[in-house]
Amino acid sequence: MVANIQEKSLYLPKLAKMTKKERFTDKEMFFEFRFDDGSNLNHRPGQFVELSIYGIGEAPISISSSPTQQGYFELCVRSVGRVTSYLHNNLNVGDYVGIRGPFGNGFPFEKFKGHDMLFICGGLGVAPLRSLINYTLDKTKRGDFGKVYILYGCKNNQEWLYQKEVEGWKNRADVETYLTVDKCTDSNWKGNVGVITTLIPKVNFDVNKTIAVICGPPIMYKFVVLELKNRNFKEENIYMSLERRMKCGVGKCGHCQINSVYVCQSGPVFDLPTVRKLQEAI
Numbered sequence: 001m002v003a004n005i006q007e008k009s010l011y012l013p014k015l016a017k018m019t020k021k022e023r024f025t026d027k028e029m030f031f032e033f034r035f036d037d038g039s040n041l042n043h044r045p046g047q048f049v050e051l052s053i054y055g056i057g058e059a060p061i062s063i064s065s066s067p068t069q070q071g072y073f074e075l076c077v078r079s080v081g082r083v084t085s086y087l088h089n090n091l092n093v094g095d096y097v098g099i100r101g102p103f104g105n106g107f108p109f110e111k112f113k114g115h116d117m118l119f120i121c122g123g124l125g126v127a128p129l130r131s132l133i134n135y136t137l138d139k140t141k142r143g144d145f146g147k148v149y150i151l152y153g154c155k156n157n158q159e160w161l162y163q164k165e166v167e168g169w170k171n172r173a174d175v176e177t178y179l180t181v182d183k184c185t186d187s188n189w190k191g192n193v194g195v196i197t198t199l200i201p202k203v204n205f206d207v208n209k210t211i212a213v214i215c216g217p218p219i220m221y222k223f224v225v226l227e228l229k230n231r232n233f234k235e236e237n238i239y240m241s242l243e244r245r246m247k248c249g250v251g252k253c254g255h256c257q258i259n260s261v262y263v264c265q266s267g268p269v270f271d272l273p274t275v276r277k278l279q280e281a282i
């Protein structure tokens, strides 16, 4: 009976009210949600929720806020299809969505304690990594980690997500932030031009005590890993968040399956040695 109730709750969305909505770019918007009973998601950085809109559908979305932020949670959503475009165009502050989760394993941040952290974010990949970045930088957790390096790249100067917050990271004395755009389409941009791998040689990290965490478009992983390997990075210190097509989010439908692994349950976060065993994972 207890097992039945727990199982059922995996499929039962809980209503959350939209309390903030902000446009970042043509395609991406920021959303803050709260549960009416004031409860927290109790997530780990790197986990995701299944967001549903009644009569429209459901989509997996990474939780972008740190669990150290209580009473609300934040998502950054790119409009690509039914659910995401409905959320962008038809729902506003005060409207409700359904939330299942948090699901997935999240980052093993306990293992990261005492290490320097190198975050490598490509495009929308900054959304899940922001949860871990802000966790690491939270004043209650900052002492658990050493140096923090943030590498963030996007296509052009109009595509930045969390722009104000990125400025904040740049201004912090305890963080080294490196930005790049793939193409310079704007004379106001005075920073690095080139894909994100061009930033890696600029960073003076210590491979013996640094953990690298990568999230971005699928094409990025292979080249970032090659560049880290060129710098003698240990494979077991490289972590990545993988996105597969997902439906249920709870290991039932098989949509996310790679061999015998359900990415929605065993992932989406994996270390590189594990990824190497998953065929066609990157």
Ligand SMILES: Cc1cc2nc3c(=O)[nH]c(=O)nc-3n(C[C@H](O)[C@H](O)[C@H](O)COP(=O)(O)OP(=O)(O)OC[C@H]3O[C@@H](n4cnc5c(N)ncnc54)[C@H](O)[C@@H]3O)c2cc1C
Pocket (backbone or CB within 6 Å): 048, 057, 058, 059, 060, 061, 062, 063, 076, 077, 078, 079, 080, 081, 082, 083, 084, 085, 124, 127, 128, 242, 243, 244, 245, 246, 268
């Ligand atoms: C673990 C995880 C975390 C994610 N985090 C985020 C996030 O933080 N922000 C965000 O904007 N998106 C995120 N996504 C992608 C997001 O789930 C899809 O964009 C969304 O499901 C599309 O739903 P839709 O109904 O709007 O589009 P649909 O109408 O279903 O499809 C529109 C287009 O998107 C493609 N598509 C559909 N589902 C997926 C999927 N799961 N992954 C990739 N492409 C898909 C379809 O092939 C089609 O081309 C995440 C996906 C996963 C698996």
Ligand code: FES
Pocket (backbone or CB within 6 Å): 245, 246, 247, 248, 249, 250, 251, 252, 253, 254, 255, 256, 257, 262, 263, 264, 265
């Ligand atoms: S999404 Fe259904 S099994 Fe993973």
